[in-house]
Amino acid sequence: MAKLQKKQRKSLAHDHLEVVRDQYEDLPYPPRNPEDDNKRLVTTYGDSLQVISHRGFEGKLKFDKLRVLTAGGGTGDATIYYAEQLRHYPDAEVVYVDFSEHSMSIAKRRAEIRGLTNIKFVHGSLLECKNLGIGQFDIINCVGVLHHLDDPDAGLRALKEVLKPEGVMNIMLYGYYGRLEVYMIQDTLKLLSKNAKTNQERVELAKALLPALPATSLMVQNKNKWMYELKIGDGAIFDLLCHPQDRAYTVPQIKEFLEQAKLQLVAFYGKTVARTKYDALHQYSKNPAILKHIEKLDDWEQLALAELASMPTKHGFMCTRKDVVKKEIKLAASSVVCFSLATVSGRNVKGIQAQMQDDLAPLSIKFGPEGENIRLGQFNRKSLETKFLFEIDERRSVAEIYEDMKEKNEDIAKMSLEEFIKMAERIYIPLESLDILCAIEKGTGLVRRWDSEKHELVDELEL
Ligand SMILES: C[S@@+](CC[C@H](N)C(=O)[O-])C[C@H]1O[C@@H](n2cnc3c(N)ncnc32)[C@H](O)[C@@H]1O
Structure with missing residues (x-):
């Protein structure tokens, strides 16, 4: 399973978490077969350029000279998606940074298969972003990465150092309440696998444990939530249940996380109706007795209340520097x-x-x-x-x-x-x-869509 022997792995200046890097060398996540890029495009919701422009730049973001960083780019989903959206802008660039060479090789192969030449691949730690000579960025994507760092606060501050003054970050952190059962299984496996020597042994133990769990287990009660992760392969099972370094956040903890880096929330996002997961007024809209109390709470308190009811497993959100003036979202003639x-x-x-x-x-x-x-x-x-x-x-x-x-x-x-x-x-x-x-x-960028019949991104839509 290990593609690179430990001693062969290139040492990185700031390699705090060898154990995390080793995991992603052994088991790149998410598991991707580059050949699948011949027939489908993975579109990651928070990385749609029109959505980012709309939410973070009042719809005025110009696509032609965009600089995008995918920090902890993994096997390449967001990197490929950005590069595809920017394919026709020769002055735009996507920079990928990851400390797992194995993951980077998969992302590179996917780009080759697609004939994408607008991605710069950098092997390194995001904690070293400022010293990698990669410049400043309009958009930074860091999805599913910071919660695996020894010091996530330092990771966020390191990313901010390469964010342009008006830039937007798209971050995803695990949700504490939504993952309670995951942490109970992680703790169970830590006890059971005390003598396990390899990651493969730990995965095998996890696979043996799941069907053996008693009905009282929170994981058994919530197993439908994890169906996808549990069926896509050992890398995903390991990432979910055996991760050596994994913490989750509540909404109030995200507030503190942003504040320590002098950043501000633009919005939580999700796929379609997922945004209602952060809307307490929507969740309790049929209960006037509760609503009147919610209305008195500030924005962060309302978000915290909503999270306690909806329990998202992941918190995806956009943020900017604290001094960026928040813009109103409205429709104009243009x-x-x-x-x-x-x-x-x-x-x-x-x-x-x-x-x-x-x-x-x-x-x-x-x-x-x-x-x-x-x-x-x-x-x-x-x-x-x-x-x-x-x-x-x-x-x-x-x-x-x-x-x-x-x-x-x-x-x-x-x-x-x-x-x-x-x-x-x-x-x-x-x-x-x-x-x-x-x-x-109008005139800021071209929206491109995946055509599932032709298996390609198309520029024009026929209505
Ligand atoms: C769970 S994967 C997520 C990959 C990708 N962002 C996605 O959403 O598909 C986490 C990735 O972050 C990388 N990573 C973790 N800590 C890092 C660090 N300090 N510097 C660079 N990459 C890191 C790992 O190698 C791994 O590829």
């Missing part, structure tokens, strides 16, 4: 409305339209790979808001859509542009709040 999820495209919208046989049936939208069904009861097929939704093509600005719709709809012809924007916002705002829609400024 906004191009886009779908937040990379896997959502105009084709899905057409699918929704086809499903809506009845003109007066409430609008119900199935989005995302998990196909969550969202009902927007106030709109039906005939409503102007729904008609606007079907016009979204990720190319035309709101003003351009207005001009086109005026030609074919007399109600819209009677509206001013300002009235049209207000109407569009009635559907845009709820869908934005669920992370289904976002908006970027």
